Amino acid sequence: MIQVPTMADMIAAGEEPEVLFWVGCAGSYDERAQRVTQAFAKILTHCNIKFAVLGTEENCTGDPAKRAGNEFLFQMQAMMNIEVLNGYNIKKIVTACPHCFNTIKNEYPNLGGHYDVIHHTQLIQELIDAGKLKAENGESFKGKKITYHDPCYLGRANGVYEAPRKVLEVLDADLVEMKRCKQNGLCCGAGGAQMFKEPEKGKKDVNIERMDDVLETKAEVVAVGCPFCMTMMKDGVKHFEKEQEIEVLDIAEITARNNNLI
Amino acid sequence: MLAQIIFILALITAIIAFTISIKKIIRNINLGKDIDRTDHQPERWKNMLKVALGQSKMTARPVAGIMHILVYVGFIIINIEVLEIIIDGIFGTHRVFSFLGSFYNFLIASFEILALLVLLGVFVFLARRLVLQLKRFKGIEMTAWPKSDAIYILVIEVLLMSAFLTMNAADYKLQQAGVHHYTLAGSFPVSQFILPLLPTDINSLILIERFCWWFHILGILAFLNYLPFSKHFHIILAFPNTWYAKLAPKGEFNNMETVSHEVKAMLNPSYTPPAIDANNKFGAKDVQDLNWVQLMNAYTCTECGRCTSSCPANITGKLLSPRKIMMDTRDRMEEIGRNIDKHGKDYNDGKSLLDDYISREEIWACTTCNACVEACPVNIDPLSIILDLRRFAVMEESNVTGSLNAMFSNIENNGAPWKYSPADRFNWANKED
Numbered sequence: 291m292i293q294v295p296t297m298a299d300m301i302a303a304g305e306e307p308e309v310l311f312w313v314g315c316a317g318s319y320d321e322r323a324q325r326v327t328q329a330f331a332k333i334l335t336h337c338n339i340k341f342a343v344l345g346t347e348e349n350c351t352g353d354p355a356k357r358a359g360n361e362f363l364f365q366m367q368a369m370m371n372i373e374v375l376n377g378y379n380i381k382k383i384v385t386a387c388p389h390c391f392n393t394i395k396n397e398y399p400n401l402g403g404h405y406d407v408i409h410h411t412q413l414i415q416e417l418i419d420a421g422k423l424k425a426e427n428g429e430s431f432k433g434k435k436i437t438y439h440d441p442c443y444l445g446r447a448n449g450v451y452e453a454p455r456k457v458l459e460v461l462d463a464d465l466v467e468m469k470r471c472k473q474n475g476l477c478c479g480a481g482g483a484q485m486f487k488e489p490e491k492g493k494k495d496v497n498i499e500r501m502d503d504v505l506e507t508k509a510e511v512v513a514v515g516c517p518f519c520m521t522m523m524k525d526g527v528k529h530f531e532k533e534q535e536i537e538v539l540d541i542a543e544i545t546a547r548n549n550n551l552i
Numbered sequence: 553m554l555a556q557i558i559f560i561l562a563l564i565t566a567i568i569a570f571t572i573s574i575k576k577i578i579r580n581i582n583l584g585k586d587i588d589r590t591d592h593q594p595e596r597w598k599n600m601l602k603v604a605l606g607q608s609k610m611t612a613r614p615v616a617g618i619m620h621i622l623v624y625v626g627f628i629i630i631n632i633e634v635l636e637i638i639i640d641g642i643f644g645t646h647r648v649f650s651f652l653g654s655f656y657n658f659l660i661a662s663f664e665i666l667a668l669l670v671l672l673g674v675f676v677f678l679a680r681r682l683v684l685q686l687k688r689f690k691g692i693e694m695t696a697w698p699k700s701d702a703i704y705i706l707v708i709e710v711l712l713m714s715a716f717l718t719m720n721a722a723d724y725k726l727q728q729a730g731v732h733h734y735t736l737a738g739s740f741p742v743s744q745f746i747l748p749l750l751p752t753d754i755n756s757l758i759l760i761e762r763f764c765w766w767f768h769i770l771g772i773l774a775f776l777n778y779l780p781f782s783k784h785f786h787i788i789l790a791f792p793n794t795w796y797a798k799l800a801p802k803g804e805f806n807n808m809e810t811v812s813h814e815v816k817a818m819l820n821p822s823y824t825p826p827a828i829d830a831n832n833k834f835g836a837k838d839v840q841d842l843n844w845v846q847l848m849n850a851y852t853c854t855e856c857g858r859c860t861s862s863c864p865a866n867i868t869g870k871l872l873s874p875r876k877i878m879m880d881t882r883d884r885m886e887e888i889g890r891n892i893d894k895h896g897k898d899y900n901d902g903k904s905l906l907d908d909y910i911s912r913e914e915i916w917a918c919t920t921c922n923a924c925v926e927a928c929p930v931n932i933d934p935l936s937i938i939l940d941l942r943r944f945a946v947m948e949e950s951n952v953t954g955s956l957n958a959m960f961s962n963i964e965n966n967g968a969p970w971k972y973s974p975a976d977r978f979n980w981a982n983k984e985d
Contacts, residue, residue, distance in 0.1 A: 294981040315968040324980040345978040349967035357920045359942030365815040396804035442921040447803025477864040482920030486959035490917040493869030
């Protein structure tokens with residue numbers, strides 16, 4: 291159990307959060323992603339960040355609808371969300387989902403939603419830089435082979451390549467890059483609403499192709515920063531029956547473990 | 553005198569023919585919808601200088617990138633020589649810039665070295681296509697014409713550069729022989745090695761020099777007129793294309809204004825949306841529904857295939873190829889252009905970009921990962937076309953797979969793409985981990 295205040299609670303108490311944690315649908319409902327949400331909430335609590343979530347007032351940002359071509363549905367979602375966010379006078383948003391991050395940051399302003407939006411890996415990096423996260427008392431990742439998979443909507447879409455890597459650097463782990471990384475990173479296969487449909491016919495699934503890159507690095511941990519990538523990489527590991535050798539972890543989970551928060 | 557008249561006529565004909573072709577291309581590009589891309593001009597100029605002039609994205613693949621820069625720099629700089637050839641041709645002079653003295657020698661010497669480097673680059677390119685048979689140059693869209701187009705361009709470049717060097721060699725030999733009209737000028741670090749291959753007879757030498765001179769310049773004029781029909785047109789359009797390219801983050805997809813009005817009206821009954829054009833479609837079915845920048849993108853594409861070779865869908869054997877999206881868009885535009893020429897501007901051939909050129913299977917295989925956009929050396933955006941086609945399929949036709957429809961209705965009814973109850977959204981906080 292963690293104490294996570296909602297915006298409604300905060301307002302009722304006459305308080306304002308420093309930052310709103312936008313959990314996202316995967317982070318709210320998907321069992322694996324829920325653990326990432328919890329890890330990140332613990333990091334925020336541990337660092338005494340005054341944050342809140344929307345709780346049941348949160349709604350899909352509309353990202354999958356927009357990428358699938360349903361602009362009506364997207365804008366309906368966007369305008370309703372903006373009404374809620376503006377109603378609470380939200381200024382700053384942090385999210386662990388690059389799809390939510392991209393949509394709120396880039397596509398909401400033109401519909402009336404102007405917020406300072408950051409990805410959770412960026413906030414974690416800031417906390418480390420500020421000395422609020424010491425990388426101590428927890429599980430050591432020292433010397434462990436870790437590779438980071440760039441989410442398309444964080445990397446190519448928004449140019450965030452460094453923050454997640456910097457968070458991993460403090461672990462003193464053995465960081466290895468996949469041959470396709472950063473600008474040339476290969477998609478996990480879930481973006482553009484692919485998460486919600488069967489793939490078109492082809493030689494193989496995209497996450498299986500991506501697993502080849504992972505296996506080549508001989509990494510023990512695949513670090514991800516996106517709940518969709520998490521699902522796809524996890525399935526990829528399972529496909530190759532490597533569950534014993536390779537762990538797929540979100541950067542928030544790695545940080546939380548490293549600081550003995552989970 | 554006769555030679556001058558022939559030259560001037562050839563030059564005028566070439567320029568007129570080129571202008572006619574360009575006008576057609578501009579007309580075809582203007583089939584697209586209007587879009588304002590004139591904001592942030594300093595950034596646009598910077599992009600053009602960096603990406604088009606500076607070739608900054610080419611070296612992402614070093615071998616092809618460096619060879620391309622050689623051919624590109626050679627091409628641009630050797631054009632100074634073309635200027636001299638044109639002046640000589642009009643006024644019947646010979647090496648009119650030779651008064652520059654030692655600087656002229658330097659110029660000619662550097663042209664020769666560049667010509668050699670261009671030849672090197674072009675031979676590497678030919679080898680990559682004909683001997684190494686790189687996968688990137690294959691694919692369902694690489695049918696007979698795109699393949700031969702590429703080879704024609706390379707062969708023409710070999711011929712033009714060879715003519716230039718042979719011309720210089722013959723000229724040099726005539727200069728050494730002190731033949732009238734062949735003023736002692738220039739420095740020939742490359743073509744001097746061709747000298748032993750040439751005859752010693754003065755008349756033959758003059759014939760070779762003249763033939764190469766005419767072949768070189770007529771070849772250039774012919775090549776100029778080949779451009780608008782070829783993928784090689786990128787040498788011109790790369791510049792406006794990078795200038796007008798999207799500046800927003802790659803992940804930002806445009807919010808459709810027509811939709812905004814309707815959604816506002818739905819959420820707020822007192823909001824009156826402005827009247828919309830009856831012909832307005834949501835999304836794109838044909839090239840006229842795309843904007844002119846997307847259409848210019850299609851004419852700019854040189855079919856290098858960097859997009860396709862980095863596309864996750866294509867890599868894993870799906871039908872989608874971003875290069876094909878661009879080539880199809882261009883082919884369809886050309887088809888409509890020919891229809892306008894033949895049957896007038898209101899002619900409807902009953903075909904469309906979606907289905908007759910690009911299939912549903914292709915557009916739905918896209919993960920919108922932006923790898924194609926990132927890979928394009930001239931900032932073409934195939935993804936925006938894929939999205940507009942999807943928008944048409946969804947919003948005009950409601951023609952999507954059941955699972956996507958389920959996702960839509962989940963979002964609409966539960967506020968999440970999965971079928972979970974909104975009341976359970978906050979349950980994660982009460983779970984033990």
